[in-house]
Amino acid sequence: xxxxxxxxxAAEFGDLDDWWVADSVFExxxxxxxxxxxxxxxxDRVLREMKRRxxxxxxxxxxxxxxxxxxxxxxxxxxxxxAKSLRDIARYFNETSxxxxxxxxxxxxxxxxxxxxxxxxxxxxxILLFAAGKPSFVIDAYTKKLLKCGGVExxxxxxxxxxxxxxxxxIRTYQHYHALIIEHGKRYCRRKACEECVIARLxxxxx
DNA sequence: CTCCAGGAGTGTA
DNA sequence: TACACTCATGGA
Numbered sequence: 001x002x003x004x005x006x007x008x009x010a011a012e013f014g015d016l017d018d019w020w021v022a023d024s025v026f027e028x029x030x031x032x033x034x035x036x037x038x039x040x041x042x043x044d045r046v047l048r049e050m051k052r053r054x055x056x057x058x059x060x061x062x063x064x065x066x067x068x069x070x071x072x073x074x075x076x077x078x079x080x081x082x083a084k085s086l087r088d089i090a091r092y093f094n095e096t097s098x099x100x101x102x103x104x105x106x107x108x109x110x111x112x113x114x115x116x117x118x119x120x121x122x123x124x125x126x127i128l129l130f131a132a133g134k135p136s137f138v139i140d141a142y143t144k145k146l147l148k149c150g151g152v153e154x155x156x157x158x159x160x161x162x163x164x165x166x167x168x169x170x171i172r173t174y175q176h177y178h179a180l181i182i183e184h185g186k187r188y189c190r191r192k193a194c195e196e197c198v199i200a201r202l203x204x205x206x207x
Numbered sequence: 208c209t210c211c212a213g214g215a216g217t218g219t220a
Numbered sequence: 221t222a223c224a225c226t227c228a229t230g231g232a
Contacts, residue, residue, distance in 0.1 A: 020213095031213095032213090033214095035212090035213050035214090036212095036213080036214040036215070037211085037212060037213085037214050037215085037227090037228095038212060038213080038214090038228090038229080038230095039211090039212050039213085039229095039230080039231075040212090040213070041230085041231085042212085042229065042230065042231090043213090074228080074229065075229065075230075076228090076229075077212090077227080077228040077229040077230080078214090078215090078226095078227050078228055078229085079227090079228070079229080080227070080228085081214095081215075081216085081226095081227060081228090082227095085215090117215090117216090118214085118215060118216085119215080120214060120215050120216085121214090121215095122213085122214065122215090123214070123215080126213080138213085140213055140214085141212095141213080141214080142213075155221090178213085179213095181213090182213050185213080186212090186213085190211085190212090
């Protein structure tokens with residue numbers, strides 16, 4: 001089912017090569033936090049302002065007064081939480097450079113990330129996959145809805161495992177698949193329109 | 208006016 | 221383990 005779903009989604013939404021454009025890996029780390037429960041347009045405003053002020057790095061974030069950082073994050077919502085989270089992340093990547101941290105084994109790095117404020121399963125995997133370039137599949141709300149429509153349910157780890165054992169452990173494939181699910185979800189998994197869901201067009205098969 | 212977006216943390220049963 | 225609640229801005 002996982003492979004067939006991927007084929008159908010890719011056929012409809014294409015390569016999505018420029019799905020997540022960023023100038024640096026740290027920008028992707030920050031984006032992973034800011035996009036939590038937030039539209040990307042609002043995240044982009046904050047990222048552009050941070051770039052304009054040249055403060056998209058751990059050192060600059062740590063140098064910002066808490067109040068100023070919060071004000072900067074307002075367009076992305078939940079700015080109290082996200083400010084604390086970004087501080088913790090900046091602190092971590094300040095004492096452990098991204099090069100060193102991202103060279104750690106996936107499981108080790110994942111646990112490190114989960115220890116940071118505001119980083120749960122999904123955000124940890126988003127950072128691993130899109131910033132660190134590790135083959136760690138991301139499960140988000142759309143993924144859960146989509147699979148549920150196909151009769152598949154389970155907790156985060158179970159769904160993640162299901163994707164990873166059904167796909168080649170390839171970064172490009174994982175990133176592309178996740179992007180496809182998001183784009184499909186924004187189109188068909190909101191409010192109504194669930195009847196257009198790709199699951200309905202899937203040839204029945206197991207696994 | 209209402210609804211909710213590429214979640215996480217905390218508290219309760 | 222399973223929910224309910226909270227955090228918050230901005231666009232439709």
